[in-house]
Amino acid sequence: MNPKIIKMMLGLLLLGLVIPAPLKAQVSGAMVTGTVTDPSGGVIAGAQVAAKNVATSLVSSTTTNSDGFYNLPNLLPGDYQFAVTASGFTTKVLSITLTVGAKRALDVSMVVGPSQQTVQVTEQAPTIQLASSTISGVVEGSEVRELPLNGRDWASLATLQPGVVSVRTHESVTQVGSHARGLGMQLSIGGNRPQQNTYRLNGIIINDYSNAGPGSVLGQNLGVDAIQEFSVLTSNYTSEYGFTSGGVVNAISRSGTNQFHGSAYEFLRNSALDAADFFENANGLPKAAFRRNQFGGSAGGPIWKDKVFIFGDYEGLRQSKGITHVANVPSPNARNGILDDANGNPLPALPSNFACPPGSTLPVPGQSNTCVDGTIAKFFTFYPAFNAGLIGPSNNTGRYAFSGAQVVPENYYTTRADVKFSDQDTLNGSWYYDRSTFTQPDGTNQVLDQFVVGRQGFSVEETHVFSPGLANAIRFGYNSSYADGQLTPAAINAAAKDPSFGISQNLFAPRINVPGLTPFRGGLNGQSVQNYLLQTYQVYDDAVRNIGKHNVKFGGTVILYHLNLFAPFIEDGTASFASMSDFLNNVAHNVTGPPDLAAVKTHHNHTSVIAGYVQDDWKVRSSLTLNLGLRYEIETIPTETNGLVANMPTITTDPNLGPFNKFYFSHNPTNKNFEPRIGFAWDPFHNGKTAVRGGAGLFDSLPLPYELVINNAQTSPFHVNAIVTGCAFTSNPTCAPQGSFPHALPLTNPPASAQTWNYVDTNIKRNYIYQYNLSVQRQLTGSLSLTVAYTGSRGIHNPFQLDDRTRSAADACPGLAGP
Known part of the structure; x- marks a missing residue:
């Protein structure tokens, strides 16, 4: 960490230990x-x-x-x-x-x-809530540890709560750029976006770099044995909760007790107990191997009885899973220049003495109906021979099916210590670390794809009781989340690491797109590389004071938010062909060269969040409690520390002339983020068995850097690819003639008007969400209750993104707005 940051945080921590000053x-x-x-x-x-x-x-x-x-x-x-x-x-x-x-x-x-x-x-735990209007549910420790969980992901139990659904399967981890949206748990709580939720562990926010749920490359949260329990707040939570406008998943880790206790375990999944899947049966493949071992142990107990306690947990995962891939590849006839029409009828053969262009030949004279370029023939090595039938009716392509091993190792550690200094002072601290990797063959079995995801953090909290009516808790925390992908650690096909296939020196084979064929995603370094690193430094303080029938909580927060992104994307370039015939003849439609890697920089985006709140739970009568709260939460305008921001001031700006904005927003849309919240809990029959509850509140969604960084890093002038169009498709004299791919391409940087530029609405509005609810609870038995509830929310000025690569500066829509 930066020494200046450490000094500032320690200063704030010391201040909170001395006085019950409100810092949230x-x-x-x-x-x-x-x-x-x-x-x-x-x-x-x-x-x-x-x-x-x-x-x-x-x-x-x-x-x-x-x-x-x-x-x-x-x-x-x-x-x-x-x-x-x-x-x-x-x-x-x-x-x-x-x-x-x-x-x-x-x-x-x-x-x-x-x-x-x-x-x-x-007295049994209450089945109705008579103190708060918040709609919430609790998943207890016994449920976390004893319910069967595929992958032992404790956060998946949040979906047991009403109004919570998982949207994890939007994209596979292997999709290009999929990790930009986060690989952890994706939950919609109360109909809100997954990025509007907040995940807390021991009071510290642990959202990942995309502001979504934390998790490994498999989208899981290990550490089941280390979770005491967690709650899910789905609607109208009180003003002490900030940095969120969706739901709150609030977990607390286990602590040691006066008795030593521990556990050791291993969970096994094995393909010997599985049936073959549909794709294996359809393609005649043997059942893919699947081995998953999850193992670990936990232990806790007293260091000093009644005073000092410690708890620790380790969980490891080792998985090797066969994944069936089916790729479309050129048929043997197509490789020999023998193409069929759309109905499967052979096209007329060229004369045996036909003069092919330089560098091309008729592989089978008298049968070949198109020439095959010698350089393209070398690229056939990246398209394995079909083994699962031809694709009709043209039969120009066939299916190549294979089972590739998806290998995932993961290690998760956590520990917690609790200290009681006196009846007035207690201290606790926790730490966690998680790292996982995901490696499997690409779609044509040429290189290994890899993602690396990690996170770690710690928290320290001190609680001091000043008097029977006044207590204060201060907490310091750090959370780090990173993801590196899509990496290519090794070549399966030796040609994928052969620089002779590269567009230029020291590069490897570029990506190739041909209609009807599975895209070849390039040799080493050919994937869409994006490396994220998020670090947050957090200080919180809560003070609680009793004043008559008022239970008043007040406090504040300081969060320093640092998000870095290094995104060279596709380093080897991309070539596209309009048809199979053009591919065989080496007639490129367009070629995008590699970026200038020397010009690709890491983008360092910083912002800070400062908040304060007051919450009054007023027991008006023995049967009626009012929850009255007000929160103010402001975010500084995000900045890039090295000035790497160049946004179009309007969507109609001519990029050839500029000028460009060196900032994201011209004004701060969060200056007036006052968030009133009100609720009530009423016992109409004065017997503690019926509760009528309701409330409404205002919640702000902050414009955090994760919404800005990817577009800023992948657009001009920070990421420019040289391009060239095939001469058959343009009248521009600077074009790619037949046979020039990949070594003789006249690649040039395009004019500014042909580059990709970023536009951010500088007049961004405050993005806020209304939440409201009304519920009736009735206790039926000592441990059973019935709840009927209505909850709603409405978002105002939600951000959106639009990619329009066909629109030029001259005909752009001037009314379009959005980040």
Whole structure:
């Protein structure tokens, strides 16, 4: 990390330890509030309320204020014993279970008697919510660890919640540029875009470089044994939650307890237990091998009983999976210049003495109906011979089927430590690391494709109780996410690493596109290389204060957001042919040369998010709670540290003349990001078995660099490819004559008007989302409840992107706007 950043973060951390100053954060622990009353319903002031964690014996305590109200914030999820003591009343002990981030209303009615006498009450976890209007659900630790999960991906359990659906399968990991949208879990929560969600682990945002869900190359989140539990907030969450306008997936890792415990495991999948898939059966291929081993272990316990606890987890994955590929390749006759028409009838053969162009021949005199260029014949090595039948009716192409091994190793580590200094001070810290690679043959079995995805981060949180009515928690975190792809670590076909096939010196075979054939995606370095690195530095602070019947939480956030992208894209160039005949005759339609790699730079995009909030949960009556909140969240205008920004000021700007904007936005659209939120929870029958809840709020979607960086990096003047059109398709004297591919191409940089340029609407509007809900909950039995809810959302000024390569500057639509 940058030393200046470290100094600034440590300074903010020290400030939060000294005073309960508001700097935002969402406390990942649970909160319990309530009122202590006597048998007549009168409030009891000065009652002692103590919550003891059964697993760790850690005790958090407070006293009720003059209104009989108490609050215990930031309690770790788990089983607790609540003891309520007041002079002249029997001590009451309740056994309850708390979940991650929950707001639990627990009112206690005392019984007159000696305080030495104890009444033990066992109360089940509530099935209705009487303290908050937020629509949410909790996936408990037992569900995370015991439900069967394909791939042991704990985040996939979020789809068990109403309003949450997975959209992970939009693209395969092997699609060109697919990792630009992130490879982790893609969830739509409440109908919102996956990039509008926030994923938190121990209160730290762990979104990936595309602002989507974290995950490995397989789209999974390992570490099932390390997750205590997680919640999914789907609608109208309170103002302490920011950096999001969709949903919130809020997880907390397991901590050690007073008892040493651990586990060791291995899960196995094997093709011996599988049936052959459709494509294997259809192409007569043997069943592909599939081996997946997931193994690991966890352990936790006390370092100092009742004081210091530690927990650690490791999980590894080793997978080798046969993937069936079917490619269209030239038929043997086509390779010999014998082409059929569309109905499968042979075209008339050329005379045996036909004079082919220089460098071309008739491979089978008397049968060949087109010449075959000698250089193109060498490129046949990149198209394996068909083995799964010809493709009719023309029979000019055939199917080449093969099973390639998809190899994925992954290693995931995490650890957590908890320290109790005193009844007023506790500290916890956590760290995680995850790295995975994905390697498999390309679509024609010429090179190995590879993606490398990794992430790591840590958090440190200190909670201090200043008085029974005032507590503060400050947290510092770091999250890093990177993805490198599409890499080509090795050649399967030796010709793919032979520079004699390259367009220019030190390059390898370019991509080739021919109608009817599976595209040959080039030799080494021929893939669409994009390397992302996201680093976020996060500081949060939450203060909680009781004022009468008001439970007030206030705080703030500082997030430094750094996103880097190195994107040379296709380094070897691309050649396109209009037909199979043109390909055989080496008549290129157009050729795009390699980029000037010396001019391709890493783009360093920076921004900062600063936010503050206040949230008042006001218990107006014993049966009615109002949730009143206001959040302000501003983002600085994203910048590129080296000035690598050149956007067209209007969509009709002539790129030959310019000038170009050296900035993304001319004004800050987040200056007025005030987000009011209101809700209520009402117990109409005063028996704690029915809840009517509702609320509405405003949530902002920030214009983060992930929306800007890819278009900026792949357009002029930072990424320019020399191009040339075949002479048969242009009147331009600078053209590619027949037979010039790949070594004699007159490649030149195109004029500015023929290059690809980026336009960003500089008058971007505030992008915000309304959320609203109304629900009725009814407890049916001690552990069963029924909920009927309506939720809705509406997005205003959502960003969009349009690619229009056919539009020139002269006829561009002046009304088009969008990032």
